[in-house]
Amino acid sequence: MVYVLVSTRKRVHTRQLIGNKTLKANLSKFGKSSSLLLSLMLWKSKETEINEKSFMSETITPLKDLLSDSESMRKKFELFVMKVQKDVCHELQKVEDKDNDIDGNHESANFRVDRWTREEGGGGVSCVLEDGRVFEKAGVNISVVYGTLGAPAAQQMKSRGKAFKDNADLKFFACGVSSVIHPRNPNVPTLHFNYRYFEVQDVTNDEKYWWFGGGTDMTPYILDEKDVTHFHQTLKNACDRHNKTYYQKFKKWCDQYFFINHRNECRGIGGLFFDDIDHPNQKEAFDFVKSCADAIIPCYIPVVNNNVNKGYSYSDRQWQLLRRGRYVEFNLIYDRGTKFGLVTPGSRYESILMSLPLVAKWQYCHSPEPGSKEDRLMQVLKKPREWV
Template sequence: MQRPSVRSKSEERSSHIMRAAAVGIEKEEMLASTPDSLLREQSSESEGIRGRFERIIRDAQNRIVAAVEEEDGEGKFREDAWARPGGGGGVSRVMQGGKVWEKAGVGVSVVYGTMPPEAYRAAKGNNSVNGASNGASGGVPFFAAGISSVMHPRNPFAPTMHFNYRYFETEEWNGIPGQWWFGGGTDITPSYVDEEDMRHFHGIYKRVCDNHDPAYYPKFKQWADDYFLCKHRNQRRGLGGIFFDDLNDRPQDEILAFSTEALGAVTESYLPLVQKHKNDPFTEQQKEWQQMRRGLYVEYNLVYDRGTTFGLKTAGRIESILMSLPLTARWEYCPPVDPTSPEAELVDACTNPRTWV
């Protein structure tokens, strides 16, 4: 019964951070070339957790982009980089019109901002900290870095995949203690159920979780099933994976190691599924079904996804924020689904989460 309260706290915190960051993050400026680091104070930050995490996500972006380009065989990622006047920035890499992937994106970002003390108190549930009440000016400085990706294959039997891993911290300010936490996860969104595929995907992440804490996989698998629920459809957008937030219950190095291994498992968990299905024959009706499932994906991302809403509410770079959306999608009015069909099986699996491993 403890996990739901953690999620509620996380959602409340995210809401306050979104509102606070809307006035605490500066507009980006496009760069002619990509810098080696996005950190504001590279000399002092590079050897700490900020620098270590940035290097991990930048290296992961390079490796994943190279692996996807190799598998696609034709498509190439476009790279855009930007910086913010007060520090931080991002690098987006997006491929459109590939042979295997219709659209794929991998983005990294480093964000510096401030949040009002009252937002911090509400997010942390601590009304005893000092802040605006004693006349102090300014806000609580925060730092956030992360990597996110969504990949939409052409073939309706090859699944869409999403991952996001992030690190967030606040600095000590006027008696308000600094805090840090990690969040993220990897999840899969097929248009058709292939149990062997799901055993492979979930099995990889169970192994990663078990390497760090046997309690992680059941907890984070359930968290993903809850988090990726499209409430107005009463369906998950896909068949889950792992998801976690506010993780700071053990030393930073331990959680950093877990996040790093989970991020490193992306290609192992996902690319074999694309290799297996990229040349499967399919009908026009099956392609239309994929397009409709993408429509639900769009609905979820724009209505519920905290990363997307955070970006939209903080005046972020809109093209990078919306790179997760598919190149094409479909919405039909009251589409009929044969209850004995493979399409109905997918709806059932998204409505009633299954145990895959």
């Protein structure tokens, strides 16, 4: 859609035109000899059509402010995470509502949408679906928070190489989208993704640091190698559009990051994980993050559809609950995002702990039988494989 502002001596009016041919045809009507001042104001159609209905909730920053400065990465990223949230929730709801109820005891559930604010600055939107037919628990959260960076969070960042000075007055801005999807059927894997943007400003010397982080990873309970290969290939394709070395680098980082040290096993079959990305420049780094986010739905929804109608046994369900226990252990003990949230004043703990499953289980000294499908999965979790 194109809008043309036409200024004449008598009046100013706006004409809505469609397509370049129509634009040229309409402009030609004014003729070359007429004393007209033609000012063309062109917007991409998706920019002109953005409104509050484009998202799951009202934006945290007023929408008119977000659209007023196209150069601000803070504003661009908030619009980005709001869109990712809406797209993913929409796709999950479509799957939840389909006639695919292998478990006839549960009805379709809908997302509960909570928009919240933070006294210290910012807020978020939490979308949570619980006790559904397909998804036992699914959460897709966005947060836009800012304020003074506390000492524990600053120390955590310094340990990763951020050159903050001791006792510096640090202001931070953090914006991200985070999701964990726990299906009911053990044949369907759990999915996690998170994409985020950070800014930290040292008020004492006005020095500013920025970086992106994120990733997508999958945790199956019953291993299907074709599904895992599809998942990894889709993520690799997203990486290869930007740098052929990214997939292998970030796949390895994912295997290392989602490792449960005290269990000596990975949480799942990996995917992508990256942090502190501040190169080659801000635009290209953001473009890479957007490509990874665009891969979320195509890497996961086909896997859900392939498995949602498969039958499962009581022992399959018990195994799923045990593996969910491992998920809880990782998130509460090791996960960097969880720890950052818990030490940030004014954090919304309900949203931080949204990643935990509705039901999990711990069993004393449990070990799968050698040669079983559970044991087959454990071999992969103990020694991560190359899938593509």
